Amino acid sequence: MEAESCAASPGTGDEFGRLSTQPEEGEADLVSDGSGQMIARPKGGTVSLTWEDLCVTVADEQHRCISILQGLTGCARPGEVLAIIGPSGCGKSTLLDALAGRLSRKTKRTGQILLNGRKEPLAYGTSVRKSIAWLGCVTQDDVLTWTLTVREAIYLSAQLQLPDSMPLLEKKQRADTTIKEMGLHDAIDTRIGGLGNRGLSNGQKRRLSIYLEISTRPKLLFLDEPRRGLMRRIVSLAEQNKMTVLASIHQPNSEVFELYKSLCLLSLGRTVYFGLSSEATQFFPLNGFPCPSLQNPSDHYLRTINTDFDEDIEQGFGGKQSTEGVIKLLVSSYVSSNTYRQIQ
Numbered sequence: 001m002e003a004e005s006c007a008a009s010p011g012t013g014d015e016f017g018r019l020s021t022q023p024e025e026g027e028a029d030l031v032s033d034g035s036g037q038m039i040a041r042p043k044g045g046t047v048s049l050t051w052e053d054l055c056v057t058v059a060d061e062q063h064r065c066i067s068i069l070q071g072l073t074g075c076a077r078p079g080e081v082l083a084i085i086g087p088s089g090c091g092k093s094t095l096l097d098a099l100a101g102r103l104s105r106k107t108k109r110t111g112q113i114l115l116n117g118r119k120e121p122l123a124y125g126t127s128v129r130k131s132i133a134w135l136g137c138v139t140q141d142d143v144l145t146w147t148l149t150v151r152e153a154i155y156l157s158a159q160l161q162l163p164d165s166m167p168l169l170e171k172k173q174r175a176d177t178t179i180k181e182m183g184l185h186d187a188i189d190t191r192i193g194g195l196g197n198r199g200l201s202n203g204q205k206r207r208l209s210i211y212l213e214i215s216t217r218p219k220l221l222f223l224d225e226p227r228r229g230l231m232r233r234i235v236s237l238a239e240q241n242k243m244t245v246l247a248s249i250h251q252p253n254s255e256v257f258e259l260y261k262s263l264c265l266l267s268l269g270r271t272v273y274f275g276l277s278s279e280a281t282q283f284f285p286l287n288g289f290p291c292p293s294l295q296n297p298s299d300h301y302l303r304t305i306n307t308d309f310d311e312d313i314e315q316g317f318g319g320k321q322s323t324e325g326v327i328k329l330l331v332s333s334y335v336s337s338n339t340y341r342q343i344q
């Protein structure tokens with residue numbers, strides 16, 4: 001099995017591997033982070049993100065150490081959307097939080113995170129937004145100002161977040177284009193609304209908060225369970241703007257699944273498969289779990305590794321295995337595979 005190696009593009013960090021928040025002349029624009037602080041956004045640079053042997057644990061009430069992620073290794077490349085897929089509770093959001101430096105203080109993380117081949121710039125618990133300007137983060141909890149209309153929120157965001165060097169007219173044009181592309185034009189003068197103040201639907205709010213992040217064309221974008229309808233647009237934005245996007249996806253249908261070139265498949269906090277989506281169609285049959293004809297591959301992968309429906313899984317070679325046994329088999333097969341060695 002082959003996968004492209006995750007070559008690091010030129011780094012923008014200092015000699016300690018930290019990414020500078022101060023721009024070097026000609027390399028970065030100064031932009032506002034929305035709270036009045038000016039931060040650096042690299043011009044035209046791309047971001048490769050690599051994680052090695054990443055483990056996350058949390059202490060329970062009896063101070064026992066509970067493992068959430070176990071030794072994950074992978075990478076995300078410019079111009080691509082990496083789909084992080086797995087059953088509920090497998091660790092998708094925790095992986096995104098770990099990579100984005102958003103883990104809660106209760107958790108402990110080990111392993112390495114490299115940006116453009118250099119050590120991560122984020123000290124544990126620091127605010128990501130203040131440290132890396134080109135990182136957008138859209139979590140499952142949208143944070144929007146409910147008193148604003150969609151138009152007001154978008155224009156305000158464009159003014160605050162796009163570089164000061166960009167003319168106002170261009171900022172407005174950028175905002176108008178994306179409003180259309182994100183399908184928000186029908187609700188342009190609707191107030192966002194909130195508890196007790198009816199406004200946008202939940203789906204529209206979600207689209208708006210994703211818009212507010214991607215309008216600045218971040219170089220690195222984390223998306224926690226974006227709506228299916230948005231993915232086509234996000235994939236093409238990533239390609240056009242050489243954005244590195246990591247998206248946790250709950251249950252992609254076959255049409256959406258085909259959009260992703262790279263796939264990170266998790267179960268019980270471990271990597272079951274990481275690599276080209278096209279090659280997962282070989283990985284599963286090679287290990288005895290061929291996708292039944294007419295079944296969506298992602299449904300097949302999820303069914304094979306989902307302990308929620310713990311039933312003995314039929315193997316193509318004959319015989320049956322428990323789901324946990326299947327997961328163990330796939331994890332060790334993946335670890336000994338060429339794909340794993342290439343990522344490392």
Ligand SMILES: Nc1ncnc2c1ncn2[C@@H]1O[C@H](COP(=O)(O)OP(=O)(O)OP(=O)(O)O)[C@@H](O)[C@H]1O
Pocket residue numbers: 058068086087088089090091092093094095104106107248250
């Ligand atoms: N701070 C924490 N304390 C205790 N357990 C946690 C904590 N954070 C995550 N977990 C547990 O770790 C596991 C992974 O959680 P996570 O939210 O990353 O899963 P997920 O794959 O994103 O799930 P879903 O698809 O349902 O959103 C879950 O069992 C969750 O209960």
